[in-house]
Structures are given as structure tokens and as C-alpha cells.
Amino acid sequence: YKDLTFRELPISVKLGVGTIKGYLVGAEIKKSLIYAKDLRIDALGQFFYYMGTKKEWEIPDLAVEGTVEGDPSWMRASIGPVFTYSGFDSFYPYLYLNFNKLWGNFKMLQTIQDLTGSEDKKITGASSFSTALGSIFKLSEVFGIKAEGNFIPHGDRVDFGFTVRIMYSF
DSSP: OOOEEEOSSSSOEEEOOOOOOEEEEEEEEEEEEEEETTEEEEEEEEEEEEEEOOEEEEOTTOSSOEEEEEEEEEEEEEEEEEEEEOOSSSEEEEEEEEEEEEEEEEEEEEEETTEEEEEEEEEEOSOSEEEEEEEEEESSSSEEEEEEEEEEEETTEEEEEEEEEEEEOO
């Protein structure tokens, strides 16, 4: 979390702490649409939910004790076509073009002796379009490795991420 400002608290707070630990759960569903020789086109839908663990910070430079407690959560849903080339043995490069929606909430609670206040900040993604370029390496019938780069264009820049997954199929 970068540069969240809470102005409706007893004392305004600007948060720039980066990562907050939490729990991420998700699901995906894939439906094959077209399979022609070495090209497969699937429809892929994904949903992720992140529930952050509450984190507390001391408020510096006060004559009395004061703390703020952050409680973040967010959700992400995406859907779109996946183009997979299957002409290689055990190596499947793919391109995933998708509608990508991110939304969430960051609740901040401030306590300074008997004085308390809270504020909710709505979180939304900067873009609704995402592109993922990746590949699946099949090590055996049941084990594989999936590497993926994700690109989200917005405004005059592009945000990116990279994931590696070890997969077990049963």
C-alpha cells in the first residue's frame, strides 16, 4: 500500500508502508473454446480474495500514546481468452488477454488515549485491462511449472508482475 491518506481521523495520517501480510485465496475456471492443430483457445475466469492481517503503528511525536491500526482487504476478478501454442513437447507458451477488475477497502482505526476515530478508504485498480504472457513446462503427467509475466497498462505507464507456480494435477 503506497500513499494512502486518511483525513477523517482525529489526526490525519499518510500511510506509505508497502506490503501488509495476509491470506490470499482464489479460484479459476477454464473452458475450452477452440482447438485447431497446435493452437488452443480457452476462456479463463479467475477470482482472488485477499484478507490482510491487522497491522498497528505507533503515532510519532505525540505527548501521549497514540496508535493507528490498518485492516486491508481486496478482491480481483478477471475473464478473457487464453491463446496457447501446443506445438512443442512439454512446453506450452500462452497469451491471456483479460478484463481485470480490482476493488477493496482499507479500514484505519486511530486511538489516542480516549480519542478514537476510523475511516474506510475504497481501493480500485487503475486499469480494467491486463495481459499475461507465460508458459507451462510439463515435467511429468502430474507435475508442471507455470511462469507468467503480467502487464497492466494505465495512463502513461505499465505495471507488471511475475509469478511462478508449481502445479500438481490429479
